[in-house]
Amino acid sequence: MDSIILTLIVGVGALLAGILAGKFIFKANTEQKIQEATTEAGKIVAEAQQKAETLKKEKLLEAKEKFVQLKSEHDKEVMDRNRKLGDSENRIKQKEVSINQKENSIDKQIKENEAIKENLNRQIELVNIKRTELEKHQEEHIRRLEKIAGLTAEEAKTQLVESLKQEAHTQALAVQQEIIDDAKQKANKEARKIIIQTIQRTAAEQAIENSITVFNLESDEIKGQIIGREGRNIRAIEAATGVDLIVDDTPEAIILSSFDPLRREIARLSLTRLVTDGRIHPARIEEVVEKTRRQIEEQVMEIGERTVIELGIHGLHKELVRIVGKMRFRSSYGQNLLMHSREVANLCGIMASELGMNPKLAKRAGLLHDIGKVPDEESELSHALLGAKLAEKYGENPAVVNAIGAHHDEMEMQYVISPIVQACDAISGARPGARREIMQQYLQRIKDLENMAMSYQGVEKAYAIQAGRELRVIVEADKVTDADSDKLSFEIAQKIQTEMTFPGQIRVTVIREKRAVNVAR
Known part of the structure; x- marks a missing residue:
């Protein structure tokens, strides 16, 4: 145990000795590095000071050069300003000299004007004196003339004015009459020219409408079917259509006779359907006639729409379009009403163009001028007044309404197109072969x-x-x-x-x- 403790003490002592030796070595190294760093820093500071001195000298030189340049520019600018001031002073002196010269000239003119003014005043005094003397002589002269003529000056002046007035009035009337006669002659010549050119540029498609229609048959055997047992079929057709069926010896033909073209067309189309179908009896006849009548109404609308499109008329009320289509199945004095109205519309459009007026408005009035002849209900009004009433009802232009109502002088003409429509209606109706008086009476x-x-x-x-x-x-x-x-x-x-x-x-x-x-x- 003691040996172990001793061993530990020896180890600890050795460790402490090593640590102390390391500290001494580190301190020695650190002091050496510090000295080296100090030496290096001294060198850097010395170099920086040297560079700073060099930079300072360069900046001072640049500043001196800049100062010299600025001073030179300033001196030059000062010299320019001094030169300009000198020039301005010279100009001012010259103006002063010129002003002094003008002042002397004005003073001289003023003195001359005063002399002229004095001279004028003396002349004015002389003129006033002479005027006074002249007025006295004139008054004395007028008194002598009044005494000789037995009239005062006012009376003589009045008589002279009246005489001049009468003479001028007589001459003015003569000149006015010459102008009127010349204008009438030229107007008549120009009107004839316009009407002739208008008529030449239009042509009628047909002359006279007939009052019968021929219905062609494939064979005469079909005539018996159309007549029926004891004539019941033909009576049913006549009763339903209002058309007279004439069955005579004419081969393969039946004549449909009626004054109303619309009825004849309904009868013709109905017979065509019946013959094609083959079933011909009174009930079937009434059914086909009714169906054909509805078809004709649609056809009437199509005819009206096609007519207004061909004439270039826009914005016409649908009811007026239908009335226009109905005119296809109406004749006036033997002349087809739709053909007549189209012809009048074209004439009105051309004549309005020749006169520098609105051709579309004139064409519209020409097409609608006879719509009163195809009313849906009978009326006591004449066709012109009834047509004007219908046009007004469906929102037509007042000029068109007036043209329709006035084309037979039953209404006062208030617009320029009214006489144009009247003239074109007469032109279309008076064309040779256009109308037949006997037909209208019939x-x-x-x-x-x-x-x-x-x-x-x-x-x-x-x-x-x-x-x-x-x-x-x-x-x-x-x-x-x-x-x-x-x-x-x-x-x-x-x-x-x-x-x-x-x-x-x-x-x-x-x-x-x-x-x-x-x-x-």
């Missing part, structure tokens, strides 16, 4: 016949057929008895005989039919 007689029959109570439909030689009246079975039918036929015939003028004779046929219809489901 159409009016046919209408009067039908309207006369429709005025009786219980009458449902009335059709004038066979060129107006027969009047067929369809009555309502619930309101008119068989006995009343005989009486009605007699009364209508007597009224026609007393109130109308007609060639030959007119047969009045009253048809009373009772139908009972039921549907089996």
Whole structure:
């Protein structure tokens, strides 16, 4: 145990001795490094001081050079300013000399003007004296003239003025009359030129409308089907369409006769459908006629739309477009109304262009001028006033409304296009072969016949057929008895005989039919 302790003590002592020896060696090394660092620092400081002295000397030299340069520039600027000041002083001196010279000249002119003014004042005094003397002489002269003429100066002046007025008025009237005559001559010549050019640039597509339509058949056997048993089919067609079917010896043809082109077209299309279908009996006839009538209404709208598009008219009310389409199936004095209206529209557009006016507005008025001839309901107004009323109802331009109402002088013309429409309407109607007076009288007689029959109570439909030689009246079975039918036929015939003028004779046929219809489901 003691040996172990001794060994430990010896080891600890050796360890302490080693540590102390290391400290002495480290201290010696540290002092040496410090000395070396001190020496190195001294060298760096010496070098820095030397560089600083060198830099200082260089900066001083640069500063001196900059100072010399700035001083030179400043001296140069001072010299320039002194030179400019000298120039300004010289100019000021020259201006002073010039001003002094002008002052001397002005003083001299003032003295001369004062002398001239004194001279003028003396002359003015002399002129005033002479004027006074002249006025005295003039007054004395006027008194002598008044004494000789027996008139005062005012009276003589008044007479002279009146005489000049009368002479000037006479000359003015003569010149005015010459101007008016010359203007009329030139205006008539120019108007003829415009109208002739307008007529030459338009042409009618057809001359006269017919009152019959020929329906061609594939064979004469179909005639029997159209006539039907005991003629019931042909009577049903005539009753449904209001068209007279003439079946004669003409091979493979049936003539449709009616004054109304719309009815003839409905009858023609209905017969075409019936013949193509092959089923021809009264119920089928009524169904086909009704369907055809609706189809014609659509066709009327298409015709109206196509017409306004071709004429370049925009913004027309749909109802007016439909009325325009209806004009295709209406004639006036034998002239197709739509063709006539289109011709008038083109004439109005060309004439308005020649006169420097609005051609679109004139063309619009020309197309609509006869819309009163195709009303949906009968009216007591003339077609011109009725057309103006319709145009106003559907929002047309006031100029168009006035042109429609005034084209037969039934309304005062308030716009320039009104006489243009009237003139173009006359041009279209007066064209050779355009109209036929007898046709219009015939159409009016046919209408009067039908309207006369429709005025009786219980009458449902009335059709004038066979060129107006027969009047067929369809009555309502619930309101008119068989006995009343005989009486009605007699009364209508007597009224026609007393109130109308007609060639030959007119047969009045009253048809009373009772139908009972039921549907089996």
